[in-house]
Amino acid sequence: MKIRLAKNSGFCFGVKRAINMAEDASARYPETVTLGPIIHNPQMVQRLKDRGIVPVESIEDIGSKPVIIRSHGITRGLKEELDNLQLPIIDATCPYVASSQQYVTQLSREGFPIVIVGNRDHPEVVALKSYVEGESYIISNPREIPVKRFIRLAVISQTTQSIENLQDIVTALIPCTKELRIINTICSATSVRQESSYLLARESDLMIVIGGKNSSNTRMLFKICQSMVETYLIETSEEFDSTWLEKKENIGLTAGASTPDWIIVEVYNKILKCLGNEQHSISSVEEIPGNKEE
Amino acid sequence: MKIRLAKNSGFCFGVKRAINMAEDASARYPETVTLGPIIHNPQMVQRLKDRGIVPVESIEDIGSKPVIIRSHGITRGLKEELDNLQLPIIDATCPYVASSQQYVTQLSREGFPIVIVGNRDHPEVVALKSYVEGESYIISNPREIPVKRFIRLAVISQTTQSIENLQDIVTALIPCTKELRIINTICSATSVRQESSYLLARESDLMIVIGGKNSSNTRMLFKICQSMVETYLIETSEEFDSTWLEKKENIGLTAGASTPDWIIVEVYNKILKCLGNEQHSISSVEEIPGNKEE
Numbered sequence A, B: 001m002k003i004r005l006a007k008n009s010g011f012c013f014g015v016k017r018a019i020n021m022a023e024d025a026s027a028r029y030p031e032t033v034t035l036g037p038i039i040h041n042p043q044m045v046q047r048l049k050d051r052g053i054v055p056v057e058s059i060e061d062i063g064s065k066p067v068i069i070r071s072h073g074i075t076r077g078l079k080e081e082l083d084n085l086q087l088p089i090i091d092a093t094c095p096y097v098a099s100s101q102q103y104v105t106q107l108s109r110e111g112f113p114i115v116i117v118g119n120r121d122h123p124e125v126v127a128l129k130s131y132v133e134g135e136s137y138i139i140s141n142p143r144e145i146p147v148k149r150f151i152r153l154a155v156i157s158q159t160t161q162s163i164e165n166l167q168d169i170v171t172a173l174i175p176c177t178k179e180l181r182i183i184n185t186i187c188s189a190t191s192v193r194q195e196s197s198y199l200l201a202r203e204s205d206l207m208i209v210i211g212g213k214n215s216s217n218t219r220m221l222f223k224i225c226q227s228m229v230e231t232y233l234i235e236t237s238e239e240f241d242s243t244w245l246e247k248k249e250n251i252g253l254t255a256g257a258s259t260p261d262w263i264i265v266e267v268y269n270k271i272l273k274c275l276g277n278e279q280h281s282i283s284s285v286e287e288i289p290g291n292k293e294e
Helices: A013-028 A042-050 A076-085 A095-109 A123-130 A163-176 A188-202 A216-226 A261-274 B013-028 B042-050 B076-085 B095-109 B123-130 B163-176 B188-202 B216-226 B261-274
Strands: A002-005 A032-035 A053-056 A067-069 A089-091 A114-117 A136-139 A150-157 A177-183 A206-210 A231-234 A250-255 B002-005 B032-035 B053-056 B067-069 B089-091 B114-117 B136-139 B150-157 B177-183 B206-210 B231-234 B250-255
Touching: A002 A261, A013 A032, A013 A042, A013 A053, A013 A067, A013 A089, A013 A095, A042 A053, A067 A076, A076 A123, A095 A114, A095 A123, A095 A150, A095 A177, A114 A123, A114 A163, A123 A136, A150 A163, A163 A177, A163 B163, A188 A206, A188 A216, A188 A250, A206 A216, A206 A261, A216 A231, A216 A250, A250 A261, B002 B261, B013 B032, B013 B042, B013 B053, B013 B067, B013 B089, B013 B095, B042 B053, B067 B076, B076 B123, B095 B114, B095 B123, B095 B150, B095 B177, B114 B123, B114 B163, B123 B136, B150 B163, B163 B177, B188 B206, B188 B216, B188 B250, B206 B216, B206 B261, B216 B231, B216 B250, B250 B261
Parallel strands: A002 A250, A032 A053, A032 A067, A067 A089, A114 A136, A114 A150, A150 A177, A206 A231, A206 A250, B002 B250, B032 B053, B032 B067, B067 B089, B114 B136, B114 B150, B150 B177, B206 B231, B206 B250
Antiparallel strands: A177 B177
């Protein structure tokens, strides 16, 4: 039996950076808070909590502790409120997300109504919309396009959207406006990870997707793999069920952008254990064949 | 038997304007020249020639006569040469085409490589390209997209392209660049005329497309109608063949943006004559049922 991990699995640049910034902060301050979960991975959030980095839901719960801004960013209004509190702020907003925020501010100042391609409830999209200084529309598919004729229109995407959806929406927008300005803010880490997972799923008879069930990009990996082969989405090794291995030869693993390496390692070792092969247990994700360094 | 004319057939705004300007010029000057045919309709060009408005192929043939710039525009270099001759210039460039020229200059000055969607040999495209001050690509379909990664890219279209082709090309360009700026320079007269012809062809068992065989938008009308019903493209009533009418009940007529009304009237009267119905001959295009005023 072969067990392989899709290339580019696990932490993306923005998540890695946010976790590093949080850990640095916890070394400087006895207790810090994050406004909302810093990333969409409950286990990592719990591990940080154990180190004194506590997620809170609202600005009222901060007290006088230093605040870490989550990787998905926060609204402009909330950022201003935070600034007024004059507490230490550690801004762990993913630089790609921050760049999207700058684009929508700049383009709406130039007079472009903004179309945001994304899920209206996702914290990244909620924050992004708050940076628009004028007309804006959040749409997740071509059917939601406003019935209206525009002179100019700008399109920005949630970083974890699929390029196909962006293409479909742009196609439908072309007849609606004289000028259409598209900033492709889809993170390349997202598409690269999706492609690697797709390629591995094609050669596997079981796929295990590891990641937060609240993680948009993890759920997208699940959707891609599930369309091709028997697939399970698990947050931790405890959810793994040994009966899934029956009659399987090629096991593929993949993990979302917010899944820490130690959870991937635990899942791999759990599979080895189920196979009675514990002597080959590993301690780092780099030891898994077909891993991200390949 | 019913004979109907597609709505919006015949001269578009830009052609009407160019012909008016040429006729005004011929009233002021005993002889004028146009650089290339003023519009893509040989019969109208011949009629103007009879009034002393003579098309010439190159700047050397102008002599000292006043020059009319054709509706499709001319290259920037040629315009500069003309200016140096210090002759009277009547610029009959379609204002929509002139606007496209301004867009490519402005966008290329802002650092955007320019993609021109169109036919590289068409005079409008040749002229448009000359206004680019930097990198540019002329492509007529998605397969011609350059294999290259861009930071920014602007897209401009020949005014008579189909929106579907523009959409296909934009879809293929999205993954190639961070920023994509599209100016939809497709003339609405083109799409409106195509749609009316399509609707009439759907209800006809014979379509006659009237217009210059060198006219890009006329050929497009022919292609659309031909895909649905028996269709002929003719430049004048002389090309009409009475055998086409056998067993037909609903005859549809349509005409390109450069087809003068008098040719449409002649074709209509020729059909009446073939039907032995000459007593109902008409003298203006407004008398044809389903005409452009409807």
